Amino acid sequence: MYKQAIIPFGWTIIILVLCGLPGNTFPDMSFWKLLQFDSAAHAFVFMIYTFLWAVAYSKQGQFLFLRRNAIFISSISGIIYGILIEF
Numbered sequence: 001m002y003k004q005a006i007i008p009f010g011w012t013i014i015i016l017v018l019c020g021l022p023g024n025t026f027p028d029m030s031f032w033k034l035l036q037f038d039s040a041a042h043a044f045v046f047m048i049y050t051f052l053w054a055v056a057y058s059k060q061g062q063f064l065f066l067r068r069n070a071i072f073i074s075s076i077s078g079i080i081y082g083i084l085i086e087f
Contacts, residue, residue: 008052050078
């Protein structure tokens with residue numbers, strides 16, 4: 001399990017760092033452009049997160065439950081992770 005989780009774990013850390021950056025480090029944009037870009041960027045980043053974790057869960061052989069429910073578990077964990085980052 002650990003070997004398959006190296007890349008997804010690294011991506012999880014990258015998300016944490018990027019989402020933790022203060023808003024003034026990004027270029028100044030109008031509110032609506034920022035809202036549209038921000039939503040699309042978050043959706044893209046968390047789609048990659050879900051894909052990487054789903055692949056890692058499906059390739060591991062130790063936990064049958066994770067392998068069978070890889071997409072569901074990675075999707076739910078992505079939603080929970082995104083909510084926790086917002087706090």
